[in-house]
Amino acid sequence: ARTLRLLEGELKAQINPDGGVRDRNPANQVTLIRHLVDIRATLNASGRETTRTIPKDIRASLNAALRHATPMVRMLRHGDGKLAHFNGGVESDPGLIDLVLAQANIRVRTPRRAADSGYERLGGGRCLVLVDTGSPAQQNGHAGAASLELSFGRERLVVNCGDSRTADPAWRRAGKATAAHSTLSVADTNSSEIQNDGGRGGRIASVTCERNDADGDSWLTVSHDGYKAPFGLTHRRRLYVSASGEDVRGEDALLQNGQADNLETQPECPYTIRFHLHPAVAASLSRDGEAVLLRPPSGVGWRFRAAGAALELAES
Numbered sequence: 001a002r003t004l005r006l007l008e009g010e011l012k013a014q015i016n017p018d019g020g021v022r023d024r025n026p027a028n029q030v031t032l033i034r035h036l037v038d039i040r041a042t043l044n045a046s047g048r049e050t051t052r053t054i055p056k057d058i059r060a061s062l063n064a065a066l067r068h069a070t071p072m073v074r075m076l077r078h079g080d081g082k083l084a085h086f087n088g089g090v091e092s093d094p095g096l097i098d099l100v101l102a103q104a105n106i107r108v109r110t111p112r113r114a115a116d117s118g119y120e121r122l123g124g125g126r127c128l129v130l131v132d133t134g135s136p137a138q139q140n141g142h143a144g145a146a147s148l149e150l151s152f153g154r155e156r157l158v159v160n161c162g163d164s165r166t167a168d169p170a171w172r173r174a175g176k177a178t179a180a181h182s183t184l185s186v187a188d189t190n191s192s193e194i195q196n197d198g199g200r201g202g203r204i205a206s207v208t209c210e211r212n213d214a215d216g217d218s219w220l221t222v223s224h225d226g227y228k229a230p231f232g233l234t235h236r237r238r239l240y241v242s243a244s245g246e247d248v249r250g251e252d253a254l255l256q257n258g259q260a261d262n263l264e265t266q267p268e269c270p271y272t273i274r275f276h277l278h279p280a281v282a283a284s285l286s287r288d289g290e291a292v293l294l295r296p297p298s299g300v301g302w303r304f305r306a307a308g309a310a311l312e313l314a315e316s
Contacts, residue, residue, distance in 0.1 A: 017070030020117025026089035070106040086161035125245025143190035147181035191226030216243025
């Protein structure tokens with residue numbers, strides 16, 4: 001009973017009100033549910049969950065934690081059943097995830113937004129866009145504010161690079177950088193300061209988010225001030241996903257004093273908007289240089305077009 005009291009305190013400390021883990025790592029979300037399922041199974045097997053030594057409020061806390069945490073895993077999965085690459089998460093085995101969800105046996109609707117954990121899920125038809133709308137975690141944080149991943153059916157088109165599983169600290173730092181995420185970066189500077197040990201530095205992006213849904217269409221506006229201190233700029237990203245899922249649009253803007261900034265007058269603030277393509281996606285630049293043709297293994301073609309910037313294909 002004393003151990004379970006400690007568990008009750010840890011559940012409050014490690015789980016956000018919307019059910020997400022504090023470190024915002026999708027893979028750790030699955031690990032959390034595995035532990036909770038095992039604890040519940042152990043109590044059931046021992047038969048002690050019905051005795052007076054385990055208060056009802058602790059059992060209720062355990063069940064409530066599972067009820068809140070399980071839907072977050074569904075929220076952060078793509079159509080192939082694997083997890084999104086946010087905040088240190090890796091794809092993970094979809095069969096294992098299915099097993100964990102089946103054992104949890106929590107049947108609720110997949111959430112479209114998790115304001116406390118900092119994620120949004122936009123979908124129409126077979127198209128899915130997942131967006132990071134939070135600040136880096138206290139430990140093992142990633143500077144990926146406003147980054148996105150996009151999939152269509154069981155195929156991923158745009159992803160983040162994900163956390164490096166090597167022991168090389170340089171690669172691990174690279175995976176945490178803003179440039180390793182599908183978002184905008186100014187002068188190849190991280191939107192939040194991430195220390196070498198994975199902890200947060202003194203400059204942390206504060207992120208705001210607004211969403212509207214109507215007739216199946218979704219609009220999302222994400223802004224962060226991570227570039228305000230070094231450059232006096234705020235990054236604003238607007239996204240639109242149609243109800244059919246066949247039209248995805250976005251607009252990135254750098255604002256100075258609330259107004260769109262003309263960066264042509266500020267050569268000291270070069271910016272890059274990266275969209276990291278999944279390794280299975282073939283890409284080719286059109287002859288006029290105004291579009292990129294994307295072709296995943298299924299052969300369903302997508303055309304990526306941009307205005308106001310020069311398109312370029314480069315190694316990720």
